[in-house]
Amino acid sequence: MNIRPLHTEADYRHALATVATLVDIDPAQGTPEGDELEILSILVERYETEHFSMAAPDPIEAIKFRMEQQGLSVPDMQPYIGNANRVYEVLAGKRALSLAMIRRLHAGLHIPAEVLIGGC
Template identity: 55%
Template structure:
């Protein structure tokens, strides 16, 4: 197994090509182990060179509402009465720790997204 660190864009592209050839490798075989190692190296390179920004908390909530067909009424158990839900969705009120916990548990929104500093709207 000839594997080296991914340091450049060319190394990255070469590793992706190699992974493509190994996609059907069986687990616990030399090819499968090579695939595992290459995927780990690629993920580390991508985290460093292509970081993903977390979504704004309100946008994350609105996205989940849209995806799951939820209404303001559906958010009341997690946020509070409908006027409080509207305040959160209109950025008039910040999320509390309890709201974050409930939204994470009930809707599966990543807590990292919910505690992310909201984008200021001008």
């Protein structure tokens, strides 16, 4: 096992290939292969965090995504946002989310509050 920090894109790609091979083998924890997989996974995750950071999703897109995931329609959103007109306004970006809406969406649909707050 020759593991070193990932400094370049080539290091990253090589580590990914090794991780893929090890995942296919599915080594037991505590074995040399299992340790190698665990260490490389940590290094790959760190490299991705540093080089491929993702912006937080748009709050309205997060709501639409959750609606699609759960097969929800505008009437289903009324307990969280308000009457149908208000739901349409929020989904169209014409009305901002209120703190009460954020709380209800977070509690009822489990959309992370930090995502919902991002648009305020």
